[in-house]
Amino acid sequence: MTSQTVQISNKVGLHARPASMLVTAAGRYDSEIIIKNGSRSAVAKSMISLLALQAKMNDVVTIQADGKDEKKAVAELTQLIQSKFGED
Amino acid sequence: MKKGIGVSKGYAVGKAYVIGTDAALRFQETAENPAAEADRLAKAMELSKKQIQEIVKKAREKLDAKNVEIIESHLNFIDDPALTGEAFHRIKQESVTAEKALSDVTRTLYDTFSAFEDGYMKERAADIKDVGSRILRNLAGQSGEIDFAGLPAGTVLFAHDLKPSDTAQIDRGKVSALVTETGGETSHTAILAKALDIPAVVGCRDILADVQGGDTVIVDGVSGEVLIRPDAEAIKKYRTLENQFSQKKEDGKRTAGTKIYSGDGRRILVAANIGGIRDIEAALKNGAEGVGLFRTEFLYMNRASMPTEEEQFRIYKEAAELLDGRPLTIRTLDIGGDKSLPYLPMDKESNPFLGLRAIRLCLQNPELFQTQLRAILRASAFGNIQMMFPMISCMEELERAKAALNTCKLQLEQEGVRFCPSIPTGMMIEIPSAALTAEEFAKQVDFFSIGTNDLTQYTLAVDRMNESISDLYNPLHPAVLRLIRMTISAAHQSGIPCCLCGELASNERAIPLLLEYGLDEFSVSPGMIAETRSTLLQCIGTEGEPPL
Secondary structure (H helix, E strand, C coil): EEEEECCCCCCCCCHHHHHHHHHHHCCCCCCCCEECCCCEEECCCCCHHHHHHCCCCEEEEEEEEEEECHHHHHHHHHHHHHHHHHHH | ECCCEEEEECCEEEEEEEECCCCCCCCCCCCEEECHHHHHHHHHHHHHHHHHHHHHHHHHHHCCHHHHHHHHHHHHCCCCCCHHHHHHHHHHHEEHHHHHHHHHHHHHHHHHHHEEEEEEEEHHHHHHHHHHHHHHHHHCCCCCCCCCCHHCCEEEEEEEEHHHHHHHHCCCEEEEEECCCCCCCCCCHHHHHHHCCCCECCCCHHHHHHHCCCCCCEECCCCCEEEEEHHHHHHHHHHHHHHHHHHHHHHHHCCCCCCCCCCCCCEEEEEEEEECHHHHHHHCCCCCCCCCEEEEEHHHHCCCCCCHHHHHHHHHHHHHHCCCCCCCCECCCCEEEEEEEECCCCCCCCCCHCCCCCHHHHHHCCCHHHHHHHHHHHHHHHEEEEEEECCCCHHHHHHHHHHHHHHHHHHHHHHHHCCCCCCEEEEEEHHHHHHHCCCHHCCCCCCCEEEEHHHHHHHHHHCCCCCHHHHHHCCCCCCHHHHHHHHHHHHHHCCCEEEECCCHHCCCHHHHHHHHHHCCCCCHHHHHHHHHHHHHHHCCCCCCHHHH
């Protein structure tokens, strides 16, 4: 299993658009991907569960992946969050 | 007549079209053949996707990207593991029908999201329900679509609550007003109605019990009144109001760029009262020359903890930047009275409007007050920001508030944080004692802002929330007008400007008087700016150019 912590740095946090970008990215991998925000945990391939994380700007989330392509999956999702989803 | 909350100004006379509530779709719960149920669900999902794609395509033509995005997100919801994924799972595990599985899952998710503190996430509950009911309708073989394109012009839509996918299809050429039983100032119906610039009344309880499709109805988006099957006289009256309103709006918009000067050559500003950043766009579109009142209460409400300095700073800074050099007047927190905060325990008071509210509450909670003052000061480095204190009743309160402000300035200076040291600092005049001693106050502040809603209630001893005495609430009472006049002349004697930010500033009958008294700035709700400008120009009798 690979895991990585990353700070949400886009203004609105995980609203619909950023969440849907994460879902699309996660969908490209076979690994099971989980994103955690404090005690909440979400399946990265589910937009509804990502929204329910209620992750806001400055929250630190943990990305966990388990599977053949776990390293690449974690790297891409981390990069996407760090890129502020192209905001600003 | 029924009354709700007018969230988008304007008047409309039209024919009612009632959108039914999702009539409880009846269905069998246990499935004999789960595989066939899974297949039915998959087909209903496909159909739902096509319908939403169609809606998105149409919405692109008339809505901004943000509103389209919300509908687009419905496409993601259809395939979502947490929604339909979970439904497939239940069909198999529990041998239930597609309907039973999906409606259970939808309900659970709806309840979860409805319970969230964050307003944006809360609103997503409606989106999930919207998608869930769409698939359910498709399972039942009902399209459930309203033929929006086929609606006749002048339609007034009535609904318990408008679904986001419905509101996205509304065409302002066909729909002239919206009325819903639920919702408040920030509901998506309100936001959309403002964006489309059509009158809307929300929170109009039980209206569906009274109205029938095809009824002639009148919607008064200013007062929040809805008249069903009105008499000919009322129709005539509202037709005239409707025409005047659109005429005024046109006039106001046409002259939006021109500066207004009074007969004696004083520059008159028309500014906006806002409750948050989202109001600024509408304000500027309607020609606001700045913000005369930023009510900061909404930053503090509907949440579990106090907004941090950083959070407030970002909002004030963004507001100032959006205004692009136009003045932004931030009023410090006015809570108490009828508004309370979950994280700030307050004792029950027998007279809350005469109790611990606004500046009194802030002075008793120095930490709360300083957090806001520091945020405002920090933002002042990034735009044309001025600030004012609400509910000042005596000199000591003003002195203490100014002392707190100075403490914050010193702190920031020591920390090396940038701010504008000469940030214009004013006060609200909304208590008779302040109006009567305005001469003394005028020497201590940079500007006055008259709050007529409270000034009226305190002068006349009329609780404005009490419906049984609402006929006594009269902001045009000679006593109130005299206090306003005294305040304006006291301001001018000391050479400071005076603004008025209550509802009176957009009152057609009051505007000529206020002009006469020498008022410098009229601050009104974003929807009333164009109308106020055009009334002012009419009173002055020129296009408002400076006298040569």
